Every structure is written in structure tokens, then in C-alpha cells.
Amino acid sequence: MFCSNCGHQVADGLSFCPSCGTKLAGDTNVQPVAPQQSEPQASIPQSPTQDSAIPQTPVQDAFTQQSPIPQSAGVAAAKKPFDKKKIGIIAGAAVVAAAAIIGVVSLISSAGSHKRTLFNDGLLPFQSDDKYGYINEKGEIAIAPQYDRAYGFSEGLACVSVEKEGDELTGFINKKGEVVIDMQYDGASDFKDGIAEVFLGDHVGFIDKKGKYIINPQYKKETVYFIGYDMFLIEDTSGDFWTLCNKKGKSINDTRFDEPDFINICPFYNEEWGSDKDKVDWKTIPLKTITGNYIYINSRGKTVLETQYDSADYFTDGIAAVGIGKKHGYINKKGECIINLQFDKAGAFVEGLASVGIEGKNSIKYGYINKKGEYVVSPQYESARNFHNGVAIVSTYSKRDNDDIYGVIDKKGKTIIEPQYDMLMFGEDKKHLVYELNGNYGYINYKGETDIPGIYEYASPFYSDGYAFVQISRNEFTVIDSKGEKICDNMFEFIYPPEHVAILH
Structure with a gap:
């Protein structure tokens, strides 16, 4: 059939024209939804802040490694070839430092934090x-x-996506390989909280697990974001502010919000390797x-705390990192400042x-x-990641390598593993750390002893189900167990880890 507005040929079964977004005749499944303003809500008075002096330890020069989240770690551009080795390397590392960067707003689904498994629902995608x-x-x-x-x-x-007549169309399958939502979209995201984002031309909408529209694809791309708990941020038609809405498009908070950052607000970016x-x-x-x-909102979209800060993180154990300008400190859930704004960086x-x-003088320590x-460990490192099972990965600068080298310390600052590796990363199994040294990857235990030799071109951290994927050569990937043994003799051109989120548009 053809669109009555622009004349573009449209595949059968589509509700909206992928070219201009016009609603197609004969569709009874969806109804247009527009943001509606709710009744004004009483604002919550700003909580006072209280300065609390802290002991000052002499400061030496230091930096938490803050790996940027590369696009290919969580955003797959359709019809664009991947650098398979680089994708493997960044997929596990992409989220490592996100929570430590002050001001990051990586919203999570109502499911909360969970252990990472390599085999989601018992299955893992591969390329051959x-x-x-x-x-x-x-x-198998x-x-x-x-x-x-x-x-x-x-x-x-x-x-999943298939190419038809030069176009790549996307849909969804179940664990039996049966198509349960037809290949009809130009792109789609994974499901989170029973909701997936779908793309038709320049428009975006949201569907449930039956393929029914929750929000019609009436919005232009990057003007609406799902943030979990059936809540969406939708850009006002003026382009001046964003409104927090429910899935019916009705405003649930009178506050006018700033433009969100997709990477930070996407509900898929919410966890950190080696930090439960x-x-x-x-x-x-x-x-x-x-x-x-x-401000802080609850899972129903209501304001629970207003602050004076221009950066703010999640509350962890009742404490949140906040900042004004370049200085950061910590508040409690009453909004009281319990650790003064005195740090140039502050993690959770x-x-x-x-x-x-x-x-x-030359860098942040x-x-x-x-x-x-x-201070329980004085500032002295080029990077310092979150503690995991009583130890943390830190780095120092090596003049010989002209780069950072990584090791492990305990909570008293005692060196457990001397800085020597080009990369170190915790896994979810609390047994292994994956390392890179001179371009080779392998695994050590928490004492620094080699568990699995560095024989790989790339190796992921171990997941909570006890598996990791490794690269043997340029086009040879496989899966190993905690003993370093391959689970099968097959070699694959590539293995797509769970962090490689589907966002095709």
C-alpha cells in the first residue's frame, strides 16, 4: 500500500508511514497520544544544607579511570560494519566508570540492579x-x-533484523526462534520493563511484548526517552524544555527538565562491572x-527532594555525590550536606x-x-575504581610505558597486586580479574596468581553464570568456563555480549 500523505510505498502491517510518520488508514490498534499537563503539584521546599568539617589529609597529586561509553558498546548503527575486536574490548568496559562520573544520570529499570549473565535466557548470539x-x-x-x-x-x-529488498527490517523472536513481533521496523531496542523502543523513518514509538503500541511513533527521534517505571521524558514542541510523562503521554511532574543525554538516561546503562x-x-x-x-523524583515521578546542586548522582547506602561547578561532596536523603564540596571528582x-x-599540578590524583x-587511602593514584569484594583496581603512571599501569589494593591501601598490567577488570564471579599485558589477555585471581594464561587476543570478564567469551584470532571467538576450557569446538566470527544493546536507527 501507499501513504496517502507522501506517496511512499509502505509494507503491509505497518501502522505509520516510515517516511513521513503519517498514521495509515485502517489501523485500529493505536491512538495518537500527546503530552497533557497535569494539575499543578505543591512544590517541596528545598532542604537546607549543613556543612560538616572533615579531617584534611595532606593531598598528593591523582584520577579514576573514566572510560567514555563508546557508541559501539551500546548503540549499533544499522548497516554499518563493526570492528569486531574493538567491539569485544569495549563491550565489557563501557560501563565501568559511568557511575563514578559525577552528574551521570543513568536511569535504571524497575527491575533494579542484577547480576550479569553471558547467556541471557540461556542463549547467546553469535556470527557465522x-x-x-x-x-x-x-x-549447541x-x-x-x-x-x-x-x-x-x-x-x-x-x-533481530533481516534484509529485504535492500532495506534492513527489525522485529523480535522468542527462544524457539519464532517471530513473535513482525519484521516491520527500521530499528528497535531491547525490551526493558516490558517496553521496547521502535523506529519508523524519522519517528520513534514504544511497544509492549505483544507488539502493541504504548506510545505511537508520532515523535521525532531524540525527542522522547523511556527511563523505566513506565515513565518517559518528552520534549516540548517549543524545544525549550522536557516533560516527565506516563505512558499515556500525560505529565506527572510540573517541573521543566533539561535536555537529557541519551547515553546517560537510557535504562540499559545502569550497571558497573565488579560492583554489585x-x-x-x-x-x-x-x-x-x-x-x-x-531534583530527585521517585518511581512514580513525584519530586521527593529539591537541591541547589548542578550535578547529582544516585543515592548509595543513603548517600549521594553532588556538586556545584567543579567541586563535589555528598548529601543524605534529607538533602543535608554531610561531606563538604571539596573534591574535584567524587564517586559513589x-x-x-x-x-x-x-x-x-599535572593531573587529578x-x-x-x-x-x-x-581519607583512608590518600590521593595518589591516576585512577581508582569502586571496591569489589574488599579490593579495588587502581593505576599509577609508568614513565617506561608512558601510560597508566594497573594493580589492586585492599581497603587499607595495602598493595595486593603491584601495578603492572595495561588493563585490569573485575568480573561478576568474584574469582577472576581479566587482564591485558602487551596486547595479550588472560585471567588472574585476587592474589595476582595466573589462573588462565594470557593467550587470547581479547577476553571478556567472567559473568555471574561462570562463562566468558574470548578471541582466539581475528575471526575466531569462543566461550570458556571458569577453568579456561572451551564449552564447544565451534569457532565463531564474533560473539555479541549482553552489553551490546540493540538500538538500531
Whole structure:
């Protein structure tokens, strides 16, 4: 059939024209939704701040490694070839430092934090002969390679794409490989909280797991974002502010919000390797207003705390990092300042300690403070990541290598593993750290002893189900268990890890 507005030929079954976004005749499934203003809500008075002096430890020069989140780690551009080795390397590392960067607003789904598994729903996507399929935990092919793109399962469904007449169309399959939502979109995201984002031309909408529209594709791309808990941020038609709405498009908070950053607000970016963050309050969410200050909302969209700060993080164990300008400190849930704004960088509290950075002569140096604001490890490192199982990864600068080298310390600052590696990363199994040294990847235990030799061109951290994927050579990937043994003899052109989120548009 053809669109009555622009004349573009449209595939059968589509509700909206992929070219101009016009609603097609004969569709009874969806009704246009526009943001509506709710009744004015009583504003909550701003909580006072209270200065609390903290002991000052002499500061040496320091920096938490803050790896940027590359596009290919979580955003797959349609019809664009991937650098398979680089994707593998960044996929695990992409989220490592996100929570430590002050002002990051990586909203989470109502499911909360969870352990990462390599085999989501028992299946893992792979590439072979330029087609994509799925293997199970025994290394057996569960769904034959037949797709032009395929991503990990989420909530029982997986986003896949096939090319038809030069166009790549996207839909969803179940674990049996059955198409349950037709290949009809120009792109789509994974499901989160039972909702997936879909793209038709320059427009975006949201569907449920039956393929029914929750929000019609009436909005231009990047003018609406799903942030979990059935809440959406939608740009006003004036372009001057954003409104927090429910899935019916009705405003649920009178506050006018600033333009969100997709990478930070996307509900897929919410976890950190090697940090369970069990005590994070994912239901108290920081959002930036058009006046530049942050407020906190709850999972129903109601304002629970107004602040004077222009950067704010999630509450972890009842404490949140906040900042004004370049200085950062910490508040409690009453909005009271419990650790003064004195740090140049401030990370979240994990296992009772937080990494903080102080500007030195040539760089920021990092150490750790306790909840009283006292230094337990003085700022001396080029990077300092969150503690995990009683230890943390830190780095120092090597003149010989003209780069950072990584090691491990305990909570007293005692060196457990001397800085020597080009890269170190915790896994979810609490047994192994993956390392890179001179371009080779392998695994060590928490004592620094080699568990699995550095024989790989790339190796992911171990996931909580006890598996990791490794690269043997340029086009040879496989999966290993915690002993370093391959789960099958098959070699794949590439393996797509769970962090490789499907966002095709």
C-alpha cells in the first residue's frame, strides 16, 4: 500500500508511514497520544544544607579511570560494519566508570540492579558466515544463523533484523526462534520493563511484548526517552524544555527538565562491572531541571527532594555525590550536606568507601574516603575504581610505558597486586580479574596468581553464570568456563555480549 500523505510505498502491517510518520488508514490498534499537563503539584521546599568539617589529609597529586561509553558498546548503527575486536574490548568496559562520573544520570529499570549473565535466557548470539544465530550453554546451536543482525535476549525476546529488498527490517523472536513481533521496523531496542523502543523513518514509538503500541511513533527521534517505571521524558514542541510523562503521554511532574543525554538516561546503562551496588536506591532518581539544578523524583515521578546542586548522582547506602561547578561532596536523603564540596571528582560509596579526586599540578590524583569524609587511602593514584569484594583496581603512571599501569589494593591501601598490567577488570564471579599485558589477555585471581594464561587476543570478564567469551584470532571467538576450557569446538566470527544493546536507527 501507499501513504496517502507522501506517496511512499509502505509494507503491509505497518501502522505509520516510515517516511513521513503519517498514521495509515485502517489501523485500529493505536491512538495518537500527546503530552497533557497535569494539575499543578505543591512544590517541596528545598532542604537546607549543613556543612560538616572533615579531617584534611595532606593531598598528593591523582584520577579514576573514566572510560567514555563508546557508541559501539551500546548503540549499533544499522548497516554499518563493526570492528569486531574493538567491539569485544569495549563491550565489557563501557560501563565501568559511568557511575563514578559525577552528574551521570543513568536511569535504571524497575527491575533494579542484577547480576550479569553471558547467556541471557540461556542463549547467546553469535556470527557465522555473516549470519547471526544463537547457542546455548552447552555450546549447541539453538537457533540457526539466519539473521543479518541479532542481539541478546531480554525478558524472553530478542531483537533481530533481516534484509529485504535492500532495506534492513527489525522485529523480535522468542527462544524457539519464532517471530513473535513482525519484521516491520527500521530499528528497535531491547525490551526493558516490558517496553521496547521502535523506529519508523524519522519517528520513534514504544511497544509492549505483544507488539502493541504504548506510545505511537508520532515523535521525532531524540525527542522522547523511556527511563523505566513506565515513565518517559518528552520534549516540548517549543524545544525549550522536557516533560516527565506516563505512558499515556500525560505529565506527572510540573517541573521543566533539561535536555537529557541519551547515553546517560537510557535504562540499559545502569550497571558497573565488579560492583554489585546492592545498596543503590534505584527508585530515587536524579534529574536536571532547566534552571540547572537537580531534583530527585521517585518511581512514580513525584519530586521527593529539591537541591541547589548542578550535578547529582544516585543515592548509595543513603548517600549521594553532588556538586556545584567543579567541586563535589555528598548529601543524605534529607538533602543535608554531610561531606563538604571539596573534591574535584567524587564517586559513589561502595562497600563503605568512595573514590575521590583532587586536582594536582599535572593531573587529578585519586584516593578513598569513608562516610565521615576521612581519607583512608590518600590521593595518589591516576585512577581508582569502586571496591569489589574488599579490593579495588587502581593505576599509577609508568614513565617506561608512558601510560597508566594497573594493580589492586585492599581497603587499607595495602598493595595486593603491584601495578603492572595495561588493563585490569573485575568480573561478576568474584574469582577472576581479566587482564591485558602487551596486547595479550588472560585471567588472574585476587592474589595476582595466573589462573588462565594470557593467550587470547581479547577476553571478556567472567559473568555471574561462570562463562566468558574470548578471541582466539581475528575471526575466531569462543566461550570458556571458569577453568579456561572451551564449552564447544565451534569457532565463531564474533560473539555479541549482553552489553551490546540493540538500538538500531
